[in-house]
Amino acid sequence: MKFIVCVKLTPDTEQLAEVQPQDVGSDDLGVTMVLNPWDEFAVEEALQLQERFDGTAVVVTLGGPDATEALKRAVAMGIEEAVFLSDPAFAGSDAWGVAHVLAQAIKRIGDATLILTGRQSVDGGSGLVGPGLAASLGVPFVSQVAKVLDVTATHATFLRSLDEGMQTVRVKTPAVISVSKEINEPRYPNFMGIRKASRMQYPAITAAQLPGLDRAQIGAAAARIAWTNLRTPPARTGVCEFIQGATVSEQARILVEKLIAEKVI
Numbered sequence: 001m002k003f004i005v006c007v008k009l010t011p012d013t014e015q016l017a018e019v020q021p022q023d024v025g026s027d028d029l030g031v032t033m034v035l036n037p038w039d040e041f042a043v044e045e046a047l048q049l050q051e052r053f054d055g056t057a058v059v060v061t062l063g064g065p066d067a068t069e070a071l072k073r074a075v076a077m078g079i080e081e082a083v084f085l086s087d088p089a090f091a092g093s094d095a096w097g098v099a100h101v102l103a104q105a106i107k108r109i110g111d112a113t114l115i116l117t118g119r120q121s122v123d124g125g126s127g128l129v130g131p132g133l134a135a136s137l138g139v140p141f142v143s144q145v146a147k148v149l150d151v152t153a154t155h156a157t158f159l160r161s162l163d164e165g166m167q168t169v170r171v172k173t174p175a176v177i178s179v180s181k182e183i184n185e186p187r188y189p190n191f192m193g194i195r196k197a198s199r200m201q202y203p204a205i206t207a208a209q210l211p212g213l214d215r216a217q218i219g220a221a222a223a224r225i226a227w228t229n230l231r232t233p234p235a236r237t238g239v240c241e242f243i244q245g246a247t248v249s250e251q252a253r254i255l256v257e258k259l260i261a262e263k264v265i
């Protein structure tokens, strides 16, 4: 069985607010770039599935030259095969364009049993690439997977984590899934893994090397979704007040009085 995990290089969440709107899309955002945190769960799951089902795991990313950093992190965690998709023709693609390129790469890799994605990216955050990938490949998509219950040559069964409860879903394989953070605890890369990742070569696969690629679906001109504005929300201005009181019931009485005075209750 083959488990293919798609990952994206994103700004370190601690520094997201420092990205300047005019810099979005430039090669250098002036912040530390890391493997999208949601994708760490997908990488960990691909590794666990590889071990559970005696299969193979492959990591794929699409991006500029720096995107190899996302692959390196996945390889350092234990993934053995990495695919780097990079070409000026891919630049400016929206989520559907990205999904179309990834779909062609997945066909090129071949024999996928499951394709794993994170829940969403921490920058674009649309959560559209997974469903777009499934649509492009013509295979089922299951979101918010909290547990992979079983995988056979023909079917896979998942537990989905919903606000209302848990749902069990069985689909035909190959299938695309997005994983939730309940699914596992991502491992930290060890020294051997980091060394292996830094020595590995990540040759770029270009548009010309993807036979099924439809150029009318990729790049800025093909984008169906436009980001027309990008800005950070205003800083929060709330005031924090600690209720003082000798006992818990005294504190509760003061709190209730304040809530009534403020017409909250």
Ligand SMILES: Cc1cc2nc3c(=O)[nH]c(=O)nc-3n(C[C@H](O)[C@H](O)[C@H](O)COP(=O)(O)OP(=O)(O)OC[C@H]3O[C@@H](n4cnc5c(N)ncnc54)[C@H](O)[C@@H]3O)c2cc1C
Binding pocket: 006, 007, 008, 024, 025, 026, 036, 038, 039, 042, 060, 061, 062, 063, 092, 093, 094, 095, 096, 098, 102, 116, 117, 118, 119, 120, 121, 123, 124, 125, 126, 127, 128, 129, 130, 223, 225, 226, 227, 228
């Ligand atoms: C110059 C520039 C302009 C842009 N303008 C627009 C725009 O106008 N409209 C627009 O929609 N987008 C725009 N983008 C964003 C870009 O196209 C997004 O990377 C793309 O839409 C992916 O969507 P997302 O970030 O919401 O990922 P999500 O759909 O939230 O990601 C879900 C999961 O899909 C996988 N994934 C996502 N991206 C990749 C990837 N590159 N490689 C491998 N796996 C991946 C990961 O597993 C991730 O967890 C722009 C980007 C640039 C550089």
